[in-house]
Amino acid sequence: MPIATKAFANSGPKAPMAAATIQRRDPGERDVEIEILYCGVCHSDLHTARNEWSAWPTVYPCVPGHEIVGKVTKVGAGVKQHKVGDRVAVGCMVQSCRKCGSCKEGLEQYCDTHGTVFTYNSPDPHNTAPATYGGYSERIVVDEHFVLSISDKLDLAAAAPLLCAGITLYSPLKHWQAGPGKKVGIVGLGGLGHMGVKLAHALGAKTVLFTTSPSKVEDGKRLGADEVVISKDAAQMKAHTRSFDLIINTVAVAHDLNPFLELLKRDGALVLVGAPEHPHPSPSIFSMLMARRSIAGSGIGGIPETQEMLDFCAEKGIVSDIELIPIQQINEAYERMLKSDVKYRFVIDMKSLNKS
Ligand code: NAP
Ligand code: ZN
Numbered sequence: 556m557p558i559a560t561k562a563f564a565n566s567g568p569k570a571p572m573a574a575a576t577i578q579r580r581d582p583g584e585r586d587v588e589i590e591i592l593y594c595g596v597c598h599s600d601l602h603t604a605r606n607e608w609s610a611w612p613t614v615y616p617c618v619p620g621h622e623i624v625g626k627v628t629k630v631g632a633g634v635k636q637h638k639v640g641d642r643v644a645v646g647c648m649v650q651s652c653r654k655c656g657s658c659k660e661g662l663e664q665y666c667d668t669h670g671t672v673f674t675y676n677s678p679d680p681h682n683t684a685p686a687t688y689g690g691y692s693e694r695i696v697v698d699e700h701f702v703l704s705i706s707d708k709l710d711l712a713a714a715a716p717l718l719c720a721g722i723t724l725y726s727p728l729k730h731w732q733a734g735p736g737k738k739v740g741i742v743g744l745g746g747l748g749h750m751g752v753k754l755a756h757a758l759g760a761k762t763v764l765f766t767t768s769p770s771k772v773e774d775g776k777r778l779g780a781d782e783v784v785i786s787k788d789a790a791q792m793k794a795h796t797r798s799f800d801l802i803i804n805t806v807a808v809a810h811d812l813n814p815f816l817e818l819l820k821r822d823g824a825l826v827l828v829g830a831p832e833h834p835h836p837s838p839s840i841f842s843m844l845m846a847r848r849s850i851a852g853s854g855i856g857g858i859p860e861t862q863e864m865l866d867f868c869a870e871k872g873i874v875s876d877i878e879l880i881p882i883q884q885i886n887e888a889y890e891r892m893l894k895s896d897v898k899y900r901f902v903i904d905m906k907s908l909n910k911s
């Protein structure tokens with residue numbers, strides 16, 4: 556019997572988020588049922604709620620949320636890794652084919668059979684609903700492989716954004732070997748960017764923040780940047796020409812990439828993690844070939860690396876800087892996020908669902 560579950564959903568690209576009831580499946584043999592305590596608000600939630608990604612059309616009703624933390628309330632008979640009462644988390648994926656090369660390497664987000672089931676807006680393999688429903692809800696049921704453990708050392712609400720913003724920056728930082736002796740740039744001080752600054756600094760890289768907001772300079776330094784550059788200031792940008800090993804770009808809108816490409820050393824990489832509605836203008840081919848520079852992309856991170864990142868954050872005492880909100884403020888939070896007016900991640904206190 557499916558379980559009726561309180562949630563917040565919207566019914567179309569222009570419709571606001573509002574109280575709704577969704578169904579969750581009864582936990583199966585390998586499933587974990589989780590009471591959601593907190594859920595972070597990612598810019599991808601907004602892109603999806605408003606149907607901004609033509610490559611990934613939104614199925615309505617849409618229940619976003621993929622920075623989920625909570626407590627285990629029930630487990631299936633075959634579950635080995637989690638038990639009732641454990642502090643757990645779910646990020647951007649809830650299933651994949653588990654058999655292909657990428658899945659076997661723990662890179663389930665790149666499943667070679669396109670079998671990744673994302674936490675929201677993917678076809679629901681259990682047919683409980685037309686699409687998967689995310690964390691703006693009181694509970695979720697997930698295969699244990701996709702359920703992470705969260706150390707008691709981490710504040711649960713502030714740890715929620717690690718599940719997307721944290722891993723989305725940790726994974727490329729590790730892949731492109733950010734660390735001592737490397738100069739790393741993070742573009743945009745939003746939810747992803749502020750985790751990028753904290754993580755690059757913790758990994759020992761010389762960390763430079765690029766921001767369009769002069770009001771964020773002090774915060775950038777407090778969060779771990781050795782230097783902050785106002786990206787609209789050509790003279791400040793020029794001072795860093797040919798000096799970066801790696802620049803990770805988190806910006807959520809299309810913009811000119813060339814000024815950042817020029818800052819890469821020979822063999823440097825500009826890694827795009829921001830996923831804007833419209834494509835960036837084509838970058839300069841000459842800028843790439845004159846210094847063997849590359850432009851790459853990176854998507855979240857696999858399950859083993861997500862657990863590694865959570866353990867790294869527990870060891871280093873890293874969480875997100877958050878503004879805790881009741882779910883009734885989600886529409887206002889989206890508008891503020893569009894104005895870059897959040898320090899630096901909204902997290903929903905899921906207790907508030909009981910008030911709607
Ligand atoms: P966010 O909190 O809104 O942050 C985006 C930041 O971009 C802003 O804080 C702002 O920083 C900067 N920015 C905004 N408008 C700008 C403009 N017109 N020109 C230049 N910079 C601008 O968003 P987020 O949650 O971090 O997500 C960022 C993007 O990453 C979204 O597109 C999201 O969908 C995507 N994403 C991708 C993955 C992945 O796996 N690759 C995972 C999660 C999210 P400043 O004020 O400092 O300039
Ligand atoms: Zn996200």
Ligand code: ZN
Nearest residue numbers: 652655658666
């Ligand atoms: Zn696979």
